[in-house]
Amino acid sequence: MVLRLKIRREKEKGKVYYESFQVPYEEGMTLLSALQRIKEEIDPSLTFRHFCRAGICGTCALMVNGFPKLACKEQVLPYVLFGEELIIEPLKNFEVLRDLVVDNEKVIGKIKELRLWIKETKKDPRIPPELSRKIEDSADCILCLSCQAYCPQVLEEKYAGPLFFAKLYRFYEDPREEDKALRISQAIKEGNLYHCLSCNKCNLVCPKEVEPATLIRELMQTMDVYT
Ligand code: SF4
Numbered sequence: 366m367v368l369r370l371k372i373r374r375e376k377e378k379g380k381v382y383y384e385s386f387q388v389p390y391e392e393g394m395t396l397l398s399a400l401q402r403i404k405e406e407i408d409p410s411l412t413f414r415h416f417c418r419a420g421i422c423g424t425c426a427l428m429v430n431g432f433p434k435l436a437c438k439e440q441v442l443p444y445v446l447f448g449e450e451l452i453i454e455p456l457k458n459f460e461v462l463r464d465l466v467v468d469n470e471k472v473i474g475k476i477k478e479l480r481l482w483i484k485e486t487k488k489d490p491r492i493p494p495e496l497s498r499k500i501e502d503s504a505d506c507i508l509c510l511s512c513q514a515y516c517p518q519v520l521e522e523k524y525a526g527p528l529f530f531a532k533l534y535r536f537y538e539d540p541r542e543e544d545k546a547l548r549i550s551q552a553i554k555e556g557n558l559y560h561c562l563s564c565n566k567c568n569l570v571c572p573k574e575v576e577p578a579t580l581i582r583e584l585m586q587t588m589d590v591y592t
């Protein structure tokens with residue numbers, strides 16, 4: 366059995382083309398292992414990101430037939446059985462650096478700018494279990510960028526996007542965050558929370574079931590009094 370892939374290549378800036386590959390199927394093969402096989406045995410120049418191989422680090426997200434997926438979690442057997450050729454492309458809504466690697470510097474810069482972490486405090490760091498459960502989905506975000514790649518609204522420059530609201534939700538609800546006014550301002554003024562279309566596309570693609578659209582709706586309801 367053989368896996369057929371058509372991969373978007375961009376070895377040189379602006380020189381885009383699609384290249385077809387065939388990889389012999391091995392039991393348990395994931396899309397990431399297929400890409401590694403191509404790199405090791407067919408074309409060492411094929412460029413993609415990966416690290417943990419276990420759905421934890423979030424680096425291997427790419428577009429599979431137009432849908433963001435984690436390559437290390439994507440089993441290829443169904444595609445092999447149906448003889449379907451997979452179209453593999455870099456994440457949408459990001460600048461491509463090379464082949465399947467996108468530029469995530471702006472996202473990292475925005476995380477720093479918004480201070481998406483809790484400042485060190487001398488307070489007791491423990492929180493009640495019910496609050497911990499409330500923020501655990503948001504805290505599960507692995508920054509894979511899949512939601513940003515599938516959100517139709519992120520092309521509007523002023524809209525922060527689902528990743529940032531999923532993170533902001535955690536810090537807004539976490540009792541250890543002392544500056545709630547900052548989080549409200551970041552969501553409403555800087556991030557334009559209310560520009561969300563409530564289309565739920567980000568919920569569909571999140572591999573960690575963070576459900577950014579659901580968290581955004583909750584933020585909209587609780588922050589309504591501040592608008
Ligand atoms: S629900 Fe909002 S954040 Fe999610 S994809 Fe739609 S517009 Fe983007």
Ligand code: SF4
Pocket residue numbers: 505506507508509510511512513527528531570571572573574575576577
């Ligand atoms: S919210 Fe989900 S899809 Fe978006 S970056 Fe976090 S883990 Fe990825």
Ligand code: FES
Pocket residue numbers: 414415416417418419420421422423424425426435436437438
């Ligand atoms: S390699 Fe870490 S999430 Fe896929």
